[in-house]
Amino acid sequence: MFPVGGAIDMQLIYPWIDSAGNFPLKNNWFLVEINHKLIKHLVIGFFVIILLSWIASFKFDQLKAFKWQLGYLFWVSVLSTVLIGLLKSHSAHACPWSMTESTAFGYVWDFSATQGHCFPGGHASTGFSLLTGFFVFRKSNPKIAYFFLCLGLVLGFITGWGQMMRGAHFLSHNLWTGWIIYTFNLLVYRIFYNKFRTAIQ
Known part of the structure; x- marks a missing residue:
């Protein structure tokens, strides 16, 4: 569906590589501190609040009506990122910054590189x-639903693109992350749909 290292991947990764095959933006302050760290910490902070609210819903009447929604939002989101982490930990795909080799004439791509653990894109899962x-x-x-849909897609692509600029991932790594998380959510929702519908009525 999204071929890793395909024509689109290569066309979009080339602007971020210098003539020696290095990624000059690998340690760029904005991409590391803001795109990689700050956004991740903000999303983690949001889910910590959701977790605490879910725990509080067992005690406080004001939150009991939202118990199922809070629990579902926290646990399914966490499980989706855990799934990406598990797939990534068993992947043989290397990161782009580990796949270029300098030569006397510039650089070449080494698609046999097996340092691995770079697929799918972990940071985009945030x-x-x-x-x-x-x-x-x-x-x-529905308004809140589409807010989450847009926010998830925007943050997923922003964080993924930033990692691509650093040489950490190809575009396909991040597209697969989005597709896997959406499919996982769809399957879980289908399984628990009746339970969920009853809980929010």
């Missing part, structure tokens, strides 16, 4: 994990 909110609110509050 943003795409918010897609769970779309499924949580699609029936009860």
Whole structure:
């Protein structure tokens, strides 16, 4: 569906490589501190609040009506990122910055590189994990549902693109991350749909 190292991957990765095969933006402050660290910490902070709210819903009447939604949003989002992490940890795909070799005439790509653990895109899952909110609110509050859908897609692509600029991933790595997380959410929602519909009524 999204071929790794295909023509589109290569066309979009070339602007970020210098003549020696290095990625000059690998340690860029903005891409490392803002795109990679800050966004991740903000999303983690959001889910910590959701977790604490879910725990509080067992005690406080004001939150009991939202218990199922809060729990679903937290656990399915976390499980989707765990799934990406597991797939990544068993992957033989190398990162682009580990696949270029300098030569006397510039650089060449080494697609046999097996340093691995670079597919699918782990950081993009931070943003795409918010897609769970779309499924949580699609029936009860479509406006909030589409807010989560747009936010998840935007953050997923922004964080993924930043990693591509650094040489950490190809575009396909991040597209697969988004597709896997969406499919995982769809399957979980289908399995628990009746339970979820009853809980929010």
